[in-house]
Amino acid sequence: MSGFRYFGMMFFCLLVFMGSTEAQLQLGFYSRSCPNAERIVQDYVNRHIHNAPSLAAAIIRMHFHDCFVRGCDGSVLLSSTKKNQAEKDAIPNQTLRGFNVIDAVKSALEKKCPGVVSCSDILALVARDAVLMIGGPHWDVPTGRRDGRVSIANEALFNLPSPFANITVLKQQFSATGLSVKDLAVLSGGHTIGIGHCTLISNRLYNFTGKGDTDPSLDPRYAAQLKKKCKPGNSNTVVEMDPGSFKSFDEDYYTIVAKRRGLFQSDSALLDDAETRDYVRFQSRTQGSTFAQDFGESMVKMGYIGVLTGKQGEIRKRCAVVN
Known part of the structure; x- marks a missing residue:
């Protein structure tokens, strides 16, 4: 595994670029209103992710799913009501984990600084600190997001990139949020950690074109290994995204x-486009020589998608319900 370095203040140029947008975040946003906010988040993550490293992948996924629907406004954290089915209950989000982590951090911050730190900022900070805890890079998280009041399940269903998507659809979805083709290749590298359910690959293994066949883009030997774990109709078994190091944030994903x-x-779709394919091959060939830096930069960019600032939205007292 290649070493990952701390990047200090490397993102100021990126922040200047982002400054032309209406939403302006800043480093150290809570330095006066809640000076120990980031330390409180980090301390909690350090205590709990160490004992449950698989939560790092879950939190990264939650942050990703939040930002791709209505922007990074914490809408994925809201619970459904009698009158509304929230994002949390959309099919792609029903396997999300780690809500208890965000709630616990929020509770700790409310005791110290009531009504100050947003749930959307907490999610962004926890995602960063969790990655760092399992050997990944550090990046500076600009804060100042406010929480949204709307969460609609159908928006998650239609806007979240799907594990079944081809490269054309993936590029369109990333472009719609302001992310580049390179960001697509980089953020896909988050699959270096975590697990996937057999139900999500069943068609690839047993009925790819509706004729009882296996996806030809899948290495036959790997397909055979997966079939041993994922029998037809198996809905409970999970498999490692990055076999052998699914709890470590490294560059093996690209290999x-x-x-x-x-x-x-x-x-697999990353091999179907010249730019994403070149990125995959470069990181594989160089043992992830730029992956750490690239990942931090892309996470900062993703963290700007559709953010609410100033007097927009609210600062929720509890992350699961609007005030």
């Missing part, structure tokens, strides 16, 4: 994808 062993169709 696996380059060998046609990406677990999801969306992983």
Whole structure:
């Protein structure tokens, strides 16, 4: 595994670029209103992710799912009501984990600084600190997001990139949020940690074109290994996204994808576009020489999607319900 370095203040140029947008975040946003906010988040993550490293992948996924629907406004954290089915209950989000982590951090911050730190900022900070805890890079998280009041399940269903998506759809969805093709290749590298359910790859293994066949883009030997774990109709078993190091944030994902062993169709799709394919092969060949820096930069960019600032939205007292 290549070493990951601390990047200090490397993102100021990126922040200047982002400054032209209406939403302006800033480093150290809570330095006066809640000086220990980021330390409180970090302390909690350090205590709990160490004992449950799989939560890092879950939190990264939650942050991603939040930002791709209505922007990074914490809408994925809201619970459904009698009158509304929230994002949390949309099919793609029903396997999300880690809500208890965000709630616990929010509770700690409310005791110290009531009504100050948003749930959307907490999610962004916890995602960063969790990645760092399992050997990934550090990046500076600009804060100042406010929480949204709207969460609609159907928006998650239609806006979230799917594990079944082809490269054309993936590029369109990332472009719609202001992210580049490179960001697509970089953020896909988050699959270096975590697990996937057999139900999400069943068609690839047993009925790819409706004729009882296996996805030809999948390495046959890897497909055979997956079939041993994922029997037809198996809905409970999970498999590692990055076999052998799924709890460590490293560059192995790209080596696996380059060998046609990406677990999801969306992983394999990176080989179907010249730019994403070149990125996969470069990171595989150089042992992830730029992956740490690239990942931090793309996470900062993602964290700007559709944010609410100033007097927009609210600062929720509890992350699961609007005030």
